[in-house]
Amino acid sequence: MEVERRSLREKQVDARAMLRGDLEGEDLERYVEERVVTTTFEKVQNWARSNSIFPLTFGLACCAIEAPISIVTARYDLARFGAEALRASPRQADLIILSGRVSIKMAPVVRRLYDQMLEPKWVMAMGACSSSAGMFANYAVVQGADKFMPVDMYVPGCPPRPEAVLYGFTKLQRQIQGNPDQGWRQRYDAYGTEEWARGGPRSEPTPEAAEAYREARELTLA
Amino acid sequence: MTEQVVERDREIMTVNVGPHHPATHGVLRLVVDLEGERVRELRPVIGYVHTGIEKSCEDKSYWKVIPFVERMDYVSYFFQMEAYCGAVERLIDLEIPPRAKYLRTIFLELNRIHSHLVWLGTTALDLGAISMLWYCFRERDKILDLFEMATGQRMHTRYFQVGGVIEDIPLGFEAKCRRFAEEMPIRVGQYEALLDRNEVFLQRTKGVGAVSRERLLELGVSGPLLRAAGEPWDLRKAFDYLAYPEVDFKIPVGTVGDNYDRYRVRVAEMVESSRIVSQCLDALPDGPFIADDRKYVLPPRSELSTSMESLIHHFKLVTEGYRVDPGEVYYSIESPRGELGCFVLADGSAKPARVHFRDPSFVNLQAFRDMAVDTYVADMIASLGMLDPILGGVDR
Amino acid sequence: MPDAPGLELIRGEIERDCPSAVLATSFDRSQAALIVDPEKVLDVLRWLKEQPGQRYDFLSSLHAADYLPAEPRFAVHYELINRDRVERVRVKAMLADPGNEELPEIDSCVDLFPTAEAQEREVFDFFGIVFRGHPNLTRILLPDDYVGWPQRRDFPVGGEPVTFTYSERRYD
Numbered sequence: 001m002e003v004e005r006r007s008l009r010e011k012q013v014d015a016r017a018m019l020r021g022d023l024e025g026e027d028l029e030r031y032v033e034e035r036v037v038t039t040t041f042e043k044v045q046n047w048a049r050s051n052s053i054f055p056l057t058f059g060l061a062c063c064a065i066e067a068p069i070s071i072v073t074a075r076y077d078l079a080r081f082g083a084e085a086l087r088a089s090p091r092q093a094d095l096i097i098l099s100g101r102v103s104i105k106m107a108p109v110v111r112r113l114y115d116q117m118l119e120p121k122w123v124m125a126m127g128a129c130s131s132s133a134g135m136f137a138n139y140a141v142v143q144g145a146d147k148f149m150p151v152d153m154y155v156p157g158c159p160p161r162p163e164a165v166l167y168g169f170t171k172l173q174r175q176i177q178g179n180p181d182q183g184w185r186q187r188y189d190a191y192g193t194e195e196w197a198r199g200g201p202r203s204e205p206t207p208e209a210a211e212a213y214r215e216a217r218e219l220t221l222a
Numbered sequence: 223m224t225e226q227v228v229e230r231d232r233e234i235m236t237v238n239v240g241p242h243h244p245a246t247h248g249v250l251r252l253v254v255d256l257e258g259e260r261v262r263e264l265r266p267v268i269g270y271v272h273t274g275i276e277k278s279c280e281d282k283s284y285w286k287v288i289p290f291v292e293r294m295d296y297v298s299y300f301f302q303m304e305a306y307c308g309a310v311e312r313l314i315d316l317e318i319p320p321r322a323k324y325l326r327t328i329f330l331e332l333n334r335i336h337s338h339l340v341w342l343g344t345t346a347l348d349l350g351a352i353s354m355l356w357y358c359f360r361e362r363d364k365i366l367d368l369f370e371m372a373t374g375q376r377m378h379t380r381y382f383q384v385g386g387v388i389e390d391i392p393l394g395f396e397a398k399c400r401r402f403a404e405e406m407p408i409r410v411g412q413y414e415a416l417l418d419r420n421e422v423f424l425q426r427t428k429g430v431g432a433v434s435r436e437r438l439l440e441l442g443v444s445g446p447l448l449r450a451a452g453e454p455w456d457l458r459k460a461f462d463y464l465a466y467p468e469v470d471f472k473i474p475v476g477t478v479g480d481n482y483d484r485y486r487v488r489v490a491e492m493v494e495s496s497r498i499v500s501q502c503l504d505a506l507p508d509g510p511f512i513a514d515d516r517k518y519v520l521p522p523r524s525e526l527s528t529s530m531e532s533l534i535h536h537f538k539l540v541t542e543g544y545r546v547d548p549g550e551v552y553y554s555i556e557s558p559r560g561e562l563g564c565f566v567l568a569d570g571s572a573k574p575a576r577v578h579f580r581d582p583s584f585v586n587l588q589a590f591r592d593m594a595v596d597t598y599v600a601d602m603i604a605s606l607g608m609l610d611p612i613l614g615g616v617d618r
Numbered sequence: 619m620p621d622a623p624g625l626e627l628i629r630g631e632i633e634r635d636c637p638s639a640v641l642a643t644s645f646d647r648s649q650a651a652l653i654v655d656p657e658k659v660l661d662v663l664r665w666l667k668e669q670p671g672q673r674y675d676f677l678s679s680l681h682a683a684d685y686l687p688a689e690p691r692f693a694v695h696y697e698l699i700n701r702d703r704v705e706r707v708r709v710k711a712m713l714a715d716p717g718n719e720e721l722p723e724i725d726s727c728v729d730l731f732p733t734a735e736a737q738e739r740e741v742f743d744f745f746g747i748v749f750r751g752h753p754n755l756t757r758i759l760l761p762d763d764y765v766g767w768p769q770r771r772d773f774p775v776g777g778e779p780v781t782f783t784y785s786e787r788r789y790d
Contacts, residue, residue: 057244061271061614062296062377064248065340073359088244103617105761106249106270109241135290137777138281139768140274140760159377269759274776276744277768281775312647442677442733460704549646552697552708554678563679563697575771580679580697588736617759 011035042219043177049094049120050176053083053169056093058113061100063127063159068097076162081169090116095172097165098151101129102142114149122176124153124168127160134158234262237599241270245348245603248613252602259598264591268584272617279577283543284310285384287577291564292378294579295615297340300326300333301557303382305564305579308463309553310384313546313568316518320465320507322386327465328399328502329369329381330555331495335406336365337558338488338495342413345485345607349426351417361409364402371395385519386512400503406496410489417485427481431593431605435479441592442585445560447609450487451479457556469501481608488610491558518544543572559583559610579618583611620705625650628672628707635669636661641712651708659694659711660725666698666707667730674698674707677731682741686771690714692722692747713747726752744769 014031017023023031055078059068068086071078078084087093090113102110114123125145128134131154133143145151152175155168240251249270255263275294279287291306292299304326311318318326343358366376372391373379381387417423435451448455456473458466474490476483513519520539521532538544546568554563560582567576590609594602620628622645629640629652639658644651654662666674679697696709713722726749727734738749739758746767749755757764766773 058242060249061273062293065297066377069340069344069355070359070363073363074356075360075363090242100614101271101273103270103272104764105272105759106241109249109270113242133777136273136275136278137775137780138274138278139774139776140272140277141777143778161376269757269761272759274768277773277775280771315647439676440732442731444678455701460701550683551647551649552679552695552706554697561678565679565681565683565695565697567683567685569685575685576683576769578679578681578683580681584736584740585733588733 040219042216046177050173051082053081053095053122053173053176054085054087054093055083055095055097056090056113056117057086057088058090058096059099060102060106060110061129063097063099063129066159066162067099067126067165071162071165076166078166078169081166081173083169090114091118093117094120095122095124097124097126098130098145099126099159101133101136102145103140104142107142107145107148110145111148120176122152122172123150124155124165124172125151126155126157126165126168128156128158131156232257241267246606246613247344247611248616250606250611250613250616252606254599254602256599259600261594261597261599261602264594264602266587266590268587268613268616270617271613273614275618276577276579279574281573283572284546284574285539285543287574288382288384289378289380291577291579292380293614294618295557295559295562295581295583295612296377297337297612298333298557298559298562298615299378300329300382301555301562302579303380304330304464305553305555305557305562306566306577307382307384308555309551309564309566310546312551312553313549313566314384314518314544316385316513316515318386318513319510321390321509321511322513323465324502324506325387325391325511326382327469328499328506329372329387330464331498331502332365332368332399334495334558335492336362338492339365341488341558341607341610342485345604345610346417346423348603348607349423351420351423354413354416357409357413357416361406368395368399368402371398383512383519385515386510388512390511396503396506399499403496403499403503407493410492410496414489424482426601426604427485427608429478430481430597430601431608432478432480433589433592437592438479438589441589443560443589445557445582445586446484446487446491447560447586447589449473450476450483452477457554457561461554463555465502465505466498468505469498471495471498471501481604484608545570545572546574554580557582559612559615560586579615581615581618583613583615584618587611587616620650620707621645622650625652625707628652628666631669632662632665635665649706649708651710653710653712656694656711656713656724659696659709660727660730662709663696663698663727663730666709672700673702674700674705676701677727677733678706680727680731680734680737680741682745682747682769684745684769684771692745694724694741694747696727721746721748723748723750725750726755728752746770 018031057068072084125131130145133141153168153172155164157164235256237254237256239254240246241249251267253265254261275290279290288303291302294302339358339362343355346354369379370376372395373381435453438448438451452475454473454475471494474487476487516535521535525532526536548568548570550567552563552565554561562582563580565578566574569575593605625643625645629643632640636658639662640652640654642653666672676699678699682692682694685691690712692713694711698707711724713724716722726738738752741747742755743757743759
């Protein structure tokens with residue numbers, strides 16, 4: 001269909017008329033065809049989530065200088081992807097970047113931080129250490145953070161360049177938009193693990209919640 | 223009635239800070255006893271990034287240990303390499319060529335600037351001067367560009383080898399490095415202009431966290447913390463190593479030993495370091511960049527296709543490594559945080575029997591109690607920033 | 619560093635004040651070391667710290683090493699600096715393994731050098747060497763409930779073997 005080009009001013013007048021309910025008949029049809037895209041609610045939700053990620057200000061070791069600090073500074077600037085607002089509290093954060101090696105002493109703390117984050121939440125294992133323990137095959141390091149928590153994205157490198165982290169970040173955005181969890185949560189049985197303050201719901205999901213989660217996921221995948 | 227009020231004033235509340243806390247610069251946990259807003263007792267709990275590097279080193283041949291030790295104190299990786307390579311060179315009695323000495327000095331001093339920039343950016347951020355982070359990391363990226371140009375990696379470069387450095391600097395490095403060294407003092411002046419008239423910064427650093435020189439010496443503290451208290455103790459001057467005896471530089475020393483002095487000393491060190499870099503570039507001698515002892519040093523790649531002997535040496539070095547006669551060496555250098563010592567014990571095999579690092583952050587952290595007790599809890603955060611511990615080095 | 623004759627002089631002077639405290643000296647790779655009786659290590663350290671004209675008053679590092687299979691097995695090293703003469707000397711106390719899961723013991727030097735507090739805890743943590751008189755001898759880097767002394771030579775490095783396609787465990 002031929003769409004004639006109109007000035008911004010005319011479009012604004014039309015929009016105002018539609019909101020008032022003045023636009024009717026063929027004018028309204030044309031307006032809707034021009035201006036409105038229909039989609040599912042889940043897709044819009046995921047699109048919004050992917051572009052407003054709040055990472056946790058959390059550093060473990062070497063990678064901490066590259067990932068939470070360096071990527072927000074001027075040269076790399078995570079703000080371009082809508083994620084410059086680092087949150088110091090896990091309860092306000094969506095994304096935890098495991099930037100460094102996870103020792104046996106730190107693993108319970110990391111897991112607790114993950115549990116304190118509210119759904120939806122994502123985990124990025126940055127660097128070789130948190131992905132697979134890298135070179136540190138010894139008594140003190142957990143051999144890969146995915147041993148005790150679900151990981152959505154692995155960024156290789158020792159440490160990865162900030163560009164690599166940004167690439168992993170855009171990959172994560174795509175994953176959130178398309179296929180939010182790739183089945184990791186099911187495999188680890190790790191949904192509904194949020195830790196609540198006193199009086200909140202118990203930490204394991206009710207059967208209904210698990211069912212609702214499964215349905216929502218299938219809808220998103222469809 | 224009055225008694226009750228007194229009682230309430232004396233109430234002690236124990237607060238846990240960390241291990242996940244944005245102001246602890248890593249995974250340090252502090253158990254703090256507060257009386258109102260005053261810190262009355264303080265116990266650092268460490269070990270949350272204990273990586274077992276010293277144990278892993280016992281399982282690797284000598285030249286494979288280098289990447290491990292770099293990952294201890296992850297901000298000053300060149301210093302870790304120098305401490306370890308220097309210790310092994312003393313074990314096998316290997317003299318490094320003069321060009322390697324100068325190149326090592328250049329990279330060490332660039333790394334010192336880098337380390338102080340990371341410190342300045344994050345500490346000023348804790349004190350509310352957020353723009354410092356952006357300025358400091360701009361210069362830090364320039365240093366990392368230099369590292370990348372010469373070594374191929376931004377961090378953890380594995381550039382130093384036993385016997386010298388792994389590769390000569392590329393074309394254009396010298397000019398770029400010289401430009402940086404000329405520019406850096408100007409940048410430092412700009413930082414000072416931002417911070418030295420910042421009333422909030424001054425109020426929060428001047429007269430806060432002062433510890434006397436005698437106490438610091440008792441606690442084994444070294445580096446800028448000790449120099450800020452007025453003790454001119456710098457291993458670069460005290461023990462001659464690398465090219466330091468041949469360059470002219472000063473040791474900045476503070477007077478009071480409070481947080482402001484610590485800041486001044488480190489900022490002045492950045493200027494001195496860029497002077498050292500300039501001088502080393504001027505005096506950079508020609509010649510080989512790595513020692514010529516085929517028993518310990520890999521032969522150049524070009525020889526492998528022509529010389530059978532080189533091929534054998536290469537094979538021996540890469541598969542088994544070299545054996546070191548039994549003995550032990552403690553070698554220490556001045557890292558950005560103080561005395562960084564490396565103890566290597568050789569038992570005659572191709573693997574070290576023990577590699578121990580005396581990390582300055584680990585020892586300096588003991589002074590934190592003296593710095594923070596009886597100050598406000600906000601000043602405790604400022605003191606921790608000025609202490610500049612790198613938790614990877616503390617825990618190893 | 620004191621040179622080899624200087625080290626012998628120091629040894630002779632210590633011998634006068636605390637007899638039979640120094641068992642041997644070693645001067646290897648231009649590093650001077652006094653090997654002392656572990657029961658008298660505090661006397662030697664105090665002498666080196668307080669004797670006029672010596673003043674090795676800065677303990678730069680305290681660490682341990684495991685010399686397995688040699689006997690005695692453990693050694694605690696004290697790296698001392700004299701900051702006036704810019705000299706280092708290493709004091710080395712060799713400790714035998716008592717066996718039967720008992721831990722070797724040595725006197726703590728925290729009163730003499732407060733800096734040793736964390737470093738002695740670290741040695742205890744990794745080697746299981748007990749420092750008598752230490753104010754708070756607990757694990758410092760490893761979790762409190764950890765079992766074993768990981769830096770000993772007979773402790774396995776640990777970790778996992780790397781799996782490749784041919785050695786991977788199959789999940790059904």
